[in-house]
Amino acid sequence: MSDDSEPAENISGGPSGGGIAAEFEPSEATTRAEAVVDVLGGLYWRKTYGGQDAFECLVRTILSQNTSDTASQPAHDALMDRFGGGDLVEALAGAQRNDLAETIQSAGLYNRKSEVMIAAAEEIREEFGSESQFDAFVRDEDSETVRSRLLEIDGVGPKTADCVLLFSGGRGGVFPVDTHVHRIYRRLGIAPPKADHEGVREILEGAVPAEKCGFGHTASIQFGREYCSARRPACLDGPEACPLYDLCERVGVDEVSETVVDPAEVESG
Missing domain, CATH: 1.10.1670.10 (Helix-hairpin-Helix base-excision DNA repair enzymes (C-terminal))
Structure with missing residues (x-):
């Protein structure tokens, strides 16, 4: 190797x-x-692969959409500095869109991406309750069930869903x-x-x-x-x-x- x-x-x-x-x-x-x-x-x-926190992986992949790693990596780091440290689902579900958009602006399309991430966090909190329960769903359910559910989230396409399956599941x-x-x-x-x-x-x-x-x-x-x-x-x-x-x-x-x-x-x- x-x-x-x-x-x-x-x-x-x-x-x-x-x-x-x-x-x-x-x-x-x-x-x-x-x-x-x-x-x-x-x-x-x-x-x-496997072992990444599922919601952080989802957020990271959304940030990478239509941009380079050079742009998305600083946005991810800034997001985690500001909103990480606890339950990320809870933090983003309660975030103000303008605050999140400002934090991730280096990733481009930051207004749309902030809307997608907040809506996804709210949806996941409502259905799964917490970041850890969403992690368990991604790890433990069969792949087709997880992929289908991820694709129901607005702004999540096949590549994003597959990255979550790979890097988290x-x-x-x-x-x-x-x-x-x-x-x-x-x-x-x-x-x-x-x-x-x-x-x-x-x-x-x-x-x-x-x-x-x-x-x-x-x-x-x-x-x-x-x-x-x-x-x-x-x-x-x-x-x-x-x-x-x-x-x-x-x-x-x-x-x-x-x-x-x-x-x-x-x-x-």
Whole structure:
């Protein structure tokens, strides 16, 4: 396993964000998606997840929507400094929207995000009673029940729900799909070029062993940042520049003209 620590600014919270380091011996992969995850697990880290407070994870993921970790991390830290230290559900359910919006302004869309978080806290307090009871629900109920309930909360989409299942519930077989994952696995040719986020998720969760989905998700995000960016993927610098070159179909990437388009824009034929 790589000696590199998982960056604390990842949505998983890095080394202090729950879960434990684990060894997974790369086997003879049965799918190309599993082979990709094996390479990424050797390049970055292998970790099983679970253990984060469920509501804090929900808040953290809402803050990350439509923005970068560079912007959302300070907002999360400021929120926890101001409202943490006790029952976070109770604190946010009783928060004034303007106060919360001011606290999280670095995350962008702070008025909408503050509304979503306060409404979610009120809904969770009414149904579950407290932060600890919500944690127990996320940990102990079956995954489909938890996911369905989370998706009923205004402002919570599939990626947010899946992050809570993974980082708080410790569920194997959950592979959240953010913009990096969506781009990478269509560019690799593992998912169809026009697949939406849910389509990519279904393919990955069916093709990657359950115990590898968690680190597959976080390592894919890191790979997207370091190698497979939207505008200039590393493969444009030559085969040796990308550790996944031999596993990739480079859909939407023209190495000769050095042009890059979203895989969905590639003409079929």
